[in-house]
Amino acid sequence: MTEKKPTLYLIDASSYMYRAFYAMRQRLTAPDGTPTQAVYGFHQMLQKVLKDKRPERICVVYDPPGPTLRHAIYPDYKATRERMPEDLVVQVPLIKRMVDLLGIPSVEITGYEADDVIAALARKAVEAGMPVVIVSGDKDLHQLVREPHVIQWDPQRDEVFTGETVERKLGVRPEQVRDLLALMGDSSDNIPGVAGVGLKTAQNLLRQFGSLDQVLSRVEDIQSPALRKKIEEGKEAALLSRDLVTVREDAPVALEPDQCVVRPADTKALVEFFQSLGFRRFLDELAREAGDQALAAATEAPERRDRLVTDEKGLSLVLARIAEADVLSIDLETTSQDAMRADLVGVALCWKDHEAAYIPVGHTGEDAGQQIPPARTLDALRPLLEGDRPKKVGQNIKYEWVVLKRHGVELQGIDFDTMVASYLLDPGNPSHRLERIVAEHLGESKLRYSDVAGSGRNQIPFAQVPLEKAVDYACSDAETTYRLVPVLREKLQEAGLLDLMESLERPLIPVLARMEHKGIRIDAARLQELSKTLEEGLRKEEEVIHQIAGGPFNIQSPIQLRDVLFGKLQLPVIKKTKTGPSTDMSVLEELAALHPIAEHIVAYRSLAKLKNTYVDTLPKLIHPETGRIHTSYNQAVTATGRLSSSDPNLQNIPIRTEEGRRIREAFVPEEGCVLLAADYSQIELRIFAHYSGDERLVAAFSEGADIHRRTAAEMFGVPPHEVTPEMRRQAKTINFGIIYGMGPYGLAKQLRINQASAKAAIDRYFATYQGVKRWIEQVVEESRKRGYAETLLGRRRYLPELKSRNRNVRQQGERLAVNTTIQGTAADLIKKAMIDIDAAIRQEGLRTAMLLQVHDELVFEVPEDELDRVRTLVKDLMENVHPLSVPLVVDMGWGANWAEAHG
DNA sequence: AGGGATACGTAC
DNA sequence: GACGTACGTATCCCTC
Numbered sequence: 001m002t003e004k005k006p007t008l009y010l011i012d013a014s015s016y017m018y019r020a021f022y023a024m025r026q027r028l029t030a031p032d033g034t035p036t037q038a039v040y041g042f043h044q045m046l047q048k049v050l051k052d053k054r055p056e057r058i059c060v061v062y063d064p065p066g067p068t069l070r071h072a073i074y075p076d077y078k079a080t081r082e083r084m085p086e087d088l089v090v091q092v093p094l095i096k097r098m099v100d101l102l103g104i105p106s107v108e109i110t111g112y113e114a115d116d117v118i119a120a121l122a123r124k125a126v127e128a129g130m131p132v133v134i135v136s137g138d139k140d141l142h143q144l145v146r147e148p149h150v151i152q153w154d155p156q157r158d159e160v161f162t163g164e165t166v167e168r169k170l171g172v173r174p175e176q177v178r179d180l181l182a183l184m185g186d187s188s189d190n191i192p193g194v195a196g197v198g199l200k201t202a203q204n205l206l207r208q209f210g211s212l213d214q215v216l217s218r219v220e221d222i223q224s225p226a227l228r229k230k231i232e233e234g235k236e237a238a239l240l241s242r243d244l245v246t247v248r249e250d251a252p253v254a255l256e257p258d259q260c261v262v263r264p265a266d267t268k269a270l271v272e273f274f275q276s277l278g279f280r281r282f283l284d285e286l287a288r289e290a291g292d293q294a295l296a297a298a299t300e301a302p303e304r305r306d307r308l309v310t311d312e313k314g315l316s317l318v319l320a321r322i323a324e325a326d327v328l329s330i331d332l333e334t335t336s337q338d339a340m341r342a343d344l345v346g347v348a349l350c351w352k353d354h355e356a357a358y359i360p361v362g363h364t365g366e367d368a369g370q371q372i373p374p375a376r377t378l379d380a381l382r383p384l385l386e387g388d389r390p391k392k393v394g395q396n397i398k399y400e401w402v403v404l405k406r407h408g409v410e411l412q413g414i415d416f417d418t419m420v421a422s423y424l425l426d427p428g429n430p431s432h433r434l435e436r437i438v439a440e441h442l443g444e445s446k447l448r449y450s451d452v453a454g455s456g457r458n459q460i461p462f463a464q465v466p467l468e469k470a471v472d473y474a475c476s477d478a479e480t481t482y483r484l485v486p487v488l489r490e491k492l493q494e495a496g497l498l499d500l501m502e503s504l505e506r507p508l509i510p511v512l513a514r515m516e517h518k519g520i521r522i523d524a525a526r527l528q529e530l531s532k533t534l535e536e537g538l539r540k541e542e543e544v545i546h547q548i549a550g551g552p553f554n555i556q557s558p559i560q561l562r563d564v565l566f567g568k569l570q571l572p573v574i575k576k577t578k579t580g581p582s583t584d585m586s587v588l589e590e591l592a593a594l595h596p597i598a599e600h601i602v603a604y605r606s607l608a609k610l611k612n613t614y615v616d617t618l619p620k621l622i623h624p625e626t627g628r629i630h631t632s633y634n635q636a637v638t639a640t641g642r643l644s645s646s647d648p649n650l651q652n653i654p655i656r657t658e659e660g661r662r663i664r665e666a667f668v669p670e671e672g673c674v675l676l677a678a679d680y681s682q683i684e685l686r687i688f689a690h691y692s693g694d695e696r697l698v699a700a701f702s703e704g705a706d707i708h709r710r711t712a713a714e715m716f717g718v719p720p721h722e723v724t725p726e727m728r729r730q731a732k733t734i735n736f737g738i739i740y741g742m743g744p745y746g747l748a749k750q751l752r753i754n755q756a757s758a759k760a761a762i763d764r765y766f767a768t769y770q771g772v773k774r775w776i777e778q779v780v781e782e783s784r785k786r787g788y789a790e791t792l793l794g795r796r797r798y799l800p801e802l803k804s805r806n807r808n809v810r811q812q813g814e815r816l817a818v819n820t821t822i823q824g825t826a827a828d829l830i831k832k833a834m835i836d837i838d839a840a841i842r843q844e845g846l847r848t849a850m851l852l853q854v855h856d857e858l859v860f861e862v863p864e865d866e867l868d869r870v871r872t873l874v875k876d877l878m879e880n881v882h883p884l885s886v887p888l889v890v891d892m893g894w895g896a897n898w899a900e901a902h903g
Numbered sequence: 904a905g906g907g908a909t910a911c912g913t914a915c
Numbered sequence: 916g917a918c919g920t921a922c923g924t925a926t927c928c929c930t931c
Contacts, residue, residue, distance in 0.1 A: 015931065019931050020931095022931060137931075138931085188930095188931085556911095556925060557926055558926075558927095559910095559927075577909080577910065578909075578910090585911080585912075605911080606912085608924095609912060612923090612925080613912085613923060613924060634921095638921060644920085645921085646921090646922060647922095648922090649922045651914060651915075652912090652921080652922065653914070654914075736918090737918070739918090739919075740920095742917090742919090743917055743918080745917040749917090749918095808916060808917085823915090823920065826915095827920095855914080855915045855920085856915065
């Protein structure tokens with residue numbers, strides 16, 4: 001009997017430095033500005049290894065600076081690699097210091113790459129009877145895998161590479177990996193391989209011959225003459241490549257596997273180190289492990305008392321506790337991100353700091369055991385959920401509302417949403433996920449979904465997560481959310497945003513939830529007919545295009561289209577994209593004058609777009625139970641305060657072309673109802689007029705003039721009735737252009753006039769409406785001073801661009817300041833109108849439902865007998881949503897479908 | 904095979 | 916480089 005030796009973990013440092021550096025989208029810096037994301041990521045990887053495996057033997061292996069043996073064999077080795085980015089270079093010594101402070105042994109040998117050192121250490125370990133785990137995601141290291149002694153593991157993706165998994169991934173056994181790479185080459189390391197041999201061919205060869213040596217010595221046995229020729233010609237390259245990819249085992253490593261023992265960490269120095277880097281999050285972990293009472297008291301939160309509730313007794317205990325609470329944080333665990341399709345898996349609740357419970361109701365894992373059924377759980381919770389008290393808080397609690405509603409519970413008393421709060425504090429931030437919010441506002445790290453359910457291919461549904469982990473995860477989310485509430489509320493208060501939250505965004509949550517839950521009816525048969533028509537049109541256009549081009553090609557491929565237009569047909573390049581000549585609409589419009597193919601491509605594209613994006617897609621999204629389409633309105637996406645719609649996006653349904661309108665004909669009301677559409681007329685220009693106080697602009701709106709005609713008349717100095725359609729078109733373009741901060745260049749392009757005329761037109765516009773110019777300058781200046789643009793109801797968007805020393809960036813900031821003030825104010829107003837209308841509908845007990853919001857338009861499903869009342873009510877509430885110095889005007893239409901409602 | 908980047912196009 | 920805010924689809928490329 002032999003004594004069982006501890007496993008040696010060998011960590012491939014470089015691969016994790018690079019991965020951590022590139023994986024983190026957000027740039028992380030220490031207080032002094034040093035970039036730190038690679039240090040952070042590396043630490044997380046190390047912690048995962050340490051926590052998951054508690055290794056008794058471990059060693060971090062670095063790549064040495066300077067050339068290695070492989071460069072001596074082949075000067076071009078890794079020649080295509082860019083040098084290490086400067087921002088990463090400065091982090092390498094920090095990582096090394098951190099590893100040292102953590103007490104983890106490490107090694108670096110001049111002239112030998114980390115791979116070789118790992119191989120040498122692995123050999124020593126195996127000889128000593130010690131199992132080895134190579135910690136790396138690199139495929140080059142697959143060649144070292146020898147079960148059962150040596151396996152490879154990638155902690156970040158939680159992937160284990162055994163002989164079997166390597167074979168599944170690469171199609172060859174680990175010992176054949178080097179031959180595989182020798183044949184196919186590796187572009188990232190600039191390994192040539194055999195020209196014309198890729199992964200598939202290399203796999204087939206090795207399957208047939210077993211090894212590269214056999215391939216080369218029995219080259220005459222290769223069936224295909226072409227391949228035989230490639231191999232014969234590529235022999236030298238293959239042998240050289242094999243030398244390069246083969247990991248050597250002879251690196252002069254003095255370190256013995258038994259010496260790779262973790263020493264005690266230098267806690268004091270680590271604390272300072274983490275503090276200097278601003279890693280507050282790691283400090284509490286450190287404290288816990290170090291057992292340092294003083295440090296722990298300062299940084300560590302008391303143990304959370306999570307309860308797993310699986311029986312009636314536990315349930316009533318929790319209910320009793322919550323009954324005394326003021327605030328209840330709710331986090332539902334479900335089977336889907338889509339609230340309309342999600343089934344309940346569990347309910348996490350937190351009602352007090354460090355007091356949370358998880359009630360599993362749909363777990364299917366082996367240990368799921370007894371659970372209280374969903375219906376029973378919800379019935380028990382119903383009085384709490386449907387009452388005003390306790391106050392409900394959550395992270396994107398609209399999701400909870402919709403899921404609960406589908407399960408027969410109508411959530412009441414919504415008091416706070418951490419996602420929405422985070423959004424109001426900084427709408428320019430692209431993420432308002434709990435994980436990020438917690439990091440920013442609590443300075444903590446959070447258990448991630450991948451920590452309990454795995455990641456990548458290994459990820460399992462939450463229902464299969466063992467209860468013990470599920471409790472931990474769900475309760476930590478509920479509790480984190482609970483603790484965020486006062487912090488975020490305070491920050492909103494400080495920023496003067498609390499009123500916006502409480503009077504606008506919070507009341508909007510149930511309104512949006514009701515809209516999503518209600519959905520809109522679609523006439524699928526009508527779309528199917530339309531699909532056939534479009535199909536026919538596409539076929540015809542395709543035939544014509546292929547004929548003109550002199551052969552078939554994929555019109556939908558910009559690359560192939562490029563070859564045809566600018567290669568075969570020699571048409572002039574109008575505009576370039578990053579990768580080559582552009583083929584977009586504006587280019588094709590210009591080319592139409594030169595060649596008939598252009599307009600056919602435009603027609604083809606337009607038909608394909610309609611068919612693929614709308615006509616064929618919408619029917620697939622009809623909900624099996626409701627028979628309707630349920631979009632999701634996101635309240636925390638846009639930088640300006642607008643809503644966005646997704647899954648599907650119902651805010652970009654076509655309207656401008658005839659075929660497009662046909663799609664709106666398929667949006668229909670329920671029997672006995674009509675669709676009512678109410679849209680704000682020129683809301684952004686009216687807001688512009690209000691803010692600028694420009695007399696002429698205000699007068700135009702006050703008199704109910706046709707604003708574009710009026711603008712044309714004033715700019716061109718003619719009476720309104722003499723304005724030609726062309727003059728009106730130009731004025732309209734300018735009116736919109738001004739809102740977006742369009743310059744002479746953009747206007748010239750849009751109007752197809754020269755830049756001088758465009759500039760003259762803009763000058764004339766500003767001369768006509770002098771208040772506009774003044775206001776633009778003023779809003780830019782105020783925004784710069786404040787650091788953010790502000791809307792009518794106090795919404796902010798931070799604009800650091802305004803202080804940039806780069807003129808382009810600064811001008812961009814100026815356009816954003818103007819546009820955000822206008823667009824954001826329009827968003828404020830329609831949101832308030834939605835709240836008011838929803839309240840009135842409920843107050844009056846109407847059966848009318850608000851279905852859609854499209855930025856300046858609301859769509860309702862109205863029972864015929866309510867139409868008169870609802871028309872009046874909607875128009876009145878929208879137009880009087882907030883007093884401005886110009887009237888707000890709402891146009892309304894109704895009918896048997898959305899197209900008709902726009903009549 | 905599938906994720907990410909790119910190009911394009913729809914809405915307001 | 917030049918006009919703001921979104922989302923979705925198809926293609927292409929690569930797999931740190």
